[in-house]
Amino acid sequence: MEWVLGVGAVALLIFFCAVAVAGYLVFDQVRGSRLLQEGYSAVQNGELNLATAKLAAALQRRLTKVDMSYAYANRAYCHYRLGRPSEALRDFDEALRLNPEITWAYEFRAAVHLNRGDHDKAFEDYSETIRRDPNSSEAYFQRGRIALARGDTALAVRDFRELVRLNPQEANVYVRLGEAQIQHEELHGALASFESALRLAPFHQLAPAKRLHVLRLQGREGEAAAGEAQALREVEERTAAQLSSPTLDATFKESYSLLQEGLAAARAGDHPRAIEYYRKALSGKLSAENVSEAYLNLGHSEVQQGEIEQAQADFERSIASDPSNVAAYLSRAELHERLGNHQAVADDCTTALLVDPNASWGYLMRSRAFRNLQQPRRALEDLTRAIKLKPPAVDNALNDLAWLLATSPDQSVRDGRRAVETAEQACEMTKWERAAYVDTLAAAQAESGDFGTAVISQMRAVALVEEIHPSRAGMEERLQLYREQKPYREELRSTTTTASAPVQ
Missing domain, CATH: 1.25.40 (Serine Threonine Protein Phosphatase 5, Tetratricopeptide repeat)
Structure with a gap:
């Protein structure tokens, strides 16, 4: 009888232990789900450090495989936004290993690869994004840029046409398509694309110059010269109207005038005076675009004065103010070329050409870098592409x-x-x-x-x-x-x- 009672007690103990374990597991899963939801909310609110902590805590709890995959994917996104590319890649890789169906994770992982300069892996992930989501504008845009940098002009044209399909009222996408069509030697199509951009945005910053470039490539020099003169008059008229506006900030007017004085001094060869004007302009109030141009021109005058280190710092400030300023990347590349930093030249030219694939000077300078890096075939490709663009x-x-x-x-x-x-x-x-x-x-x-x-x-x-x-x-x-x-x-x-x- 005692033996039976002993067995019963053990069985009862095992039962209670099982209930306790099950209760703990349920509690752990509930707690994990709560931390996961708190992490998602923090991501939505832009509280990325808090989100990272919550998601890390959730991953220490019992989660389903799907929940784990989204926890890793969201934490990877936080790392990406916080400038932690290695951690972002690690978490994106794990998220997609657990759940290959998270389409947006491919797109963001591609962005991390692109920022790290790994264009091949970025291309693969953008291609996978497009396969899973044929309406991803970002994936078409970025894959088109990479394709153009690789010289795959046919794919670039196809991707930018898809971009136009998805964004038919956006002038910039027509400009991108036109740039690819120039490279693909579809000059008639390129002209039509730039004209479409101008219909949507008559004062577009790039489209007028791109259109004139196509006219020159077609041998229509007279039309190009007339268009250039007209564009210059329009810019001068708009600038004068903006500066005379009573609503314009007086500090901005003064800074802009100083910037123009600096440009005039530089054209006259008086670089010490130009430097003085540029620095005064930068101490005032300018738009981000004007700040970038001011630092760029300041750097050019500093180069003329032999102030190479200061010029390099100012070219970097120009890029920081406007990451789309192609001239700033190419100016910094020229400094790297002077110093014999050939890989840095190639890197800056590559970045510039991703922004503007028709920047012929970028191909010329990068070709010299490739020669010095013992990559003559790549130099040959760049020179061939530069000549097709008929640079000055x-x-x-x-x-x-x-x-x-x-x-x-x-x-x-x-x-x-x-x-x-x-x-x-x-x-x-x-x-x-x-x-x-x-x-x-x-x-x-x-x-x-x-x-x-x-x-x-x-x-x-x-x-x-x-x-x-x-x-x-x-x-x-x-x-x-x-x-x-x-x-x-x-x-x-x-x-x-x-x-x-x-x-x-």
Whole structure:
């Protein structure tokens, strides 16, 4: 009997323990759900640090698999907004491992990858977002930008057309489509896109200049010149009207006038005075766009005065004030180029080209960086794209392309016949008066095996430079090579030098 009672007591104890455990688990799950809801509310209210703490506490409780996935996804979003990319990626990865159906998590994870410069992973996540949600404007926009930077112009045009479908009343999307169409050589379509943008926003900041650029690409110089003059008059009239408005803040008027005085002084070559005006303007009241322009122009004048470190700091302030200021990225890239920081040049140019894929100077500068980073094929791609855009210094781009085709250490890049054709174009555009261009032509002729003509061209190049010119010695060395029936090759470049020498 005692034995039976003992067994009964043990059974009863086990029962109560099971009830207690079950109660604890239910309580833990309820507490976890409550913390989860508090975390979601904090996210909605923008209290991101509080949300992170609540979601972390919820993840320590008993949650369903689905609840865990959303807890990780929301905490990842908080990390992203708080500038913690590594933590954001870790949590997005875990959220999508637990629940691959959270479409918005792919889009935000793509944004983290994009901010970290990992365009390939960003492209994959934006593509997955589009597959799951064909109406995601952000995914089409960002994937289109990446596609354009990669040179996949057909995909970029398709993505920006989808963007137009989703946002038919937004002028900026037509501008993006037009930029892609220029790259894809759909000039008629590009012109129509920019005109659509102007119908929606007659005073759009970029569309007028883009439209004029297309007219020039089409060879319609007269129309482009007339349009440029008209656009300038309209800008001057609008500026005068704004400054004369009685509702405009007097401090803003004064700062804007100082900014204009600085620009006038810089145009006159008086950079110390320009710097003084810019700094006074920045101490007053300006719009974010004007602040960015003021820092940009201040940096340019500081460069002229040899104040390189200060100029770099001001270019960075210009970018911080307006992250879409392409000229600021390219100006900072030029400073990096002076200092031999070739990867930084490539990075700044890449960012600028994501903002404006038709910024031809960005392709030219990045091509030089790629040459110095021992990536001649990427340099070739950039030079080819720059020339298609017909930049103001197209002769310089043609010469760079011909030099690369003639002298690259990468045999797969060299093309003597194309190098000769390209170099001749550059020489003809400058009436055969640029020694460097004739020097390039000689290298191209030597690469083609036409050493006799190369010797004649090189002698002409040498004759065009003074004896004390620093480039003359190299030209004379190449002349001797051609006489010996040897082509010229650039050495593989390190990331810190631009020196080159012939292959013996």
